[in-house]
Amino acid sequence: MRLLSGAAGSGKTTYVLARFREALATGNTSVRLLVPTATMAQHLQNRLAREGFVFRRGQIQTLSGFLRPWTTDLPEVSPPVLHLLVEQAARRVARPEFERVTQFHGFCASLAKTIAEFASAGCDSARLAANLPEVPLGGAFLAVYEEVDRELRRRGLALRGRILTAAAERIEAGGLPGIATIWLDGFHALPDPELSVIAALGKHADLTLTLDEAELGEATLARLGALDFSEEQVRGTRTRNALALIKAPGIEREVEEIARRILRQVEGRPFREIGVIVRAPEIYAPILRATLDRFGIPARFYFDEKLERHPVIRFLAGAMDAMLGGWEHGATLAVLRLAPRFADFGVMDRFDFDVRERIPRSGLGELRSLLIDEDGQPRPYAERLLHKIDSLAALEEWRALELAPRDWAARFATLREIFKPARPADEITHELALQYRSQAAVLDLFDEALDEAAQALHGIRHLPLEDYWRAVKSILRLKPLRLEDGRRNVVHVMSAHEARQWVLPVVFVCGMVEKQFPKFHQQDPFFGDAARCRLNGSGIRVRTAAEFEREERMLFDAAITRATMLATLSYPEFDGRGERNLPSIYLEDLDLPAEDAVAVRPAPRARTGDSAPVEIRNAQLLEYMRHRTAQLSPTALETFLQCPFQYFTQRFLRLKTAPDRPEQRLDFLTQGNVVHAVLAEWWLEPQDLAALFERVFAAQLKEKCIPPGYHTERLRNAMLDDLRRFTSEDPWPKIAFRSQIETKFCFPLDDTVEINGRIDRLDTAPDGRTFVIDYKYSAAQRVKDKLKDASLLQAPLYMLAAQHLNLDAAGMYYVGVKGGIEYAGWSDHPLLESLGVPENWFDITRQRTLEIVRQIRSGRVEVHPADRESCRFCDSKDICRVETQPAAALVQLAEGS
Ligand code: SF4
Structure with a gap:
């Protein structure tokens, strides 16, 4: 037996491959090249095949694969099954040291890992018992290991060390028919069972083993020397890279x-x-x-990859978990979204929004009712979705059953019926082919996991669905997924x-x-x-x-x-x-x-180029836009000023973002609504603020199904504190005014357009001067910034509205309430610190507003944000591609560097 040693990159593999090629070139079929992993074997097979060599796959393979014919009677326990056996064994031996951690997946995974390592080193539980070092958890570990060994024997399964030892004995006794030369390359640790196999192989074939010289400590050299290895050192000839x-x-x-x-x-x-x-x-x-x-x-x-993360497994496992959880709507919706052909299905989108708005709820009946109209008929195009819900409902009857593990495996195998992939399209890309291939492979692995769970539960006569499913899920969590990629x-x-x-x-x-x-x-x-x-x-x-x-x-x-x-x-x-x-x-x-590193981004796949501004030209659509802009609010006009595309998507197309989850529904808008509602009522009729706030807040929680919790409580306290501060420290001379609350207005700007809206508060002094008050539930700085933003229209349009209500509009104030009281506004009769009303403000605003209306009606929908910072808060940011042009610039920078 020969040992080829050398540093990394010294050419050991090159040497072995050269000898292997020579043998193949002479038609020698008695040579074998053994490597540690299947991917290494495949890589070498492909490499030599590409060089034109013709050989059987078995001539380059893993050591485990090579030994399989000698150990067909000793099936190796798979890692997921070993994990389940360890879990069960730990529960059965119930050692007090492990009592509080046995139920944790991570703990059992650690136990299984150490047991597998000991077994690979040729140390079964009996050998460990004879050599057990004194460590705090040694006794408890040994008890579990002994139980696992007993269980493995009972089931006729074996760990790697035992299989290698048996293979070594059998090879030593029976020889290696038809094999004369073996090269072992790529191994770095040689535990005892592997060494005994190598020794047995060396007795019947000319054997060469390569090892990195860093691996060759004194102990390893002594053990190899005892096996009669002669060492040869490889000195690389490759030029240094x-x-x-x-x-x-x-x-x-x-x-x-x-x-x-x-x-x-x-x-x-x-x-x-x-x-x-x-x-x-x-x-x-x-x-x-x-x-x-x-x-x-x-x-x-x-x-x-992790098998449990593949969409097919998430769909199948999600369906089972949703059923066991009583079809909670959030979980069930996630499952339906994963069903093939449902991800980009228009009816599904509407259904998705309907369900999300109603969460938290549960039960398939209520989900079905969202797809049925008042006459009891399915809504248009909803049949497919109803059919899918019915197929999920059929799983319900499983809950009442108690079956043997094998019968559960057979029943679960029918689950793949509810996963029907879409028919392949005419044009198949590599990604699509990979997707189809992965779906097929994952369904097969799912079946494998069902069998492994049944194998691990072997011996139990009948068990309920939950117990069998728990075992399957443990296996799915541990099973790896490696997809074939032939490119x-x-x-x-x-x-x-x-x-x-x-x-x-x-x-x-x-x-x-x-x-x-x-x-x-x-x-x-x-x-x-x-x-x-x-x-x-x-x-x-x-x-x-x-x-x-x-x-x-x-x-x-x-x-x-x-x-x-x-x-x-x-x-x-x-x-x-x-x-x-x-x-x-x-x-x-x-x-x-x-x-x-250089700053770089990829070039956009579809370059937009310097195209002319996008606009709508169709006469019918323009007429429709004209009709829809007969009345406009100051907020809508300001939306257009920020970005025409934002206005188009939000006001014309009325695109909605996905409804928030219950715990996210107490957003800025909802908080503002609560604060506005409380102030509106309190201002006209001062009363116990806390009681008023609780009533308004509770009504909002109920209407929007917002759950109680830390986040809700924190915001509740903050709002109440802000309102308390405002109602006790407000510097505004309330007593000097008569107030109107939530006043609606609508006035014409010219013959074709009217401005409408609602003013939070109008305060009129005895001399007729009226001040417009607009509450803002935002921080002081944001309120102050409104004074600097010349593009805003709300203040002058509100004052124009007050004039149309036959009031003497003397000023307008934004009132910030959040975290402190902040007045910011314009007035020629300042009560509090303010700016003067700009000269010709109303005429200028009228002209600007009419110009905006003209632009909207001319079909301008271009992506053109006035303030890029505000894009962060825009609901259309995922579709407008405002990032595209800077990205293109960056890739040029990279290319030129
Ligand atoms: S994210 Fe910015 S650019 Fe895009 S639509 Fe919104 S405002 Fe316009």
């Missing part, structure tokens, strides 16, 4: 910079020659996925482990900060490092902190040597909370100057 380092202000800019550099690289090479290596996929994979997509860079991700010309995004067998011209290694690369080592909760060292002393080779650190370093060395030409490392200076990151300690040795 160039290294670069990028620092970016944050992770978003870091990933955008990687995208920008990839786009530069593809000017001279295909995407497939570029890789991105990620050590912290939970942080980087989602943002890389989104950013590369935004930049139009095709990428293949070699990561498992060739893509950027490869992979983990540091996966990358070890790749060689690409250009590689990016992102996230070079402490705790990400090197990864933070979390102590095992049951056996700390000292206990692990003692176990190693007893011959049980479980991982210690030192080994973890060594492996991290090895992964880093491997990552930066994957590129034949250029490896670019990158890190964000600040994390998501704005705190400074500590650059990775590994960067210190490289001593590279860091280049700053």
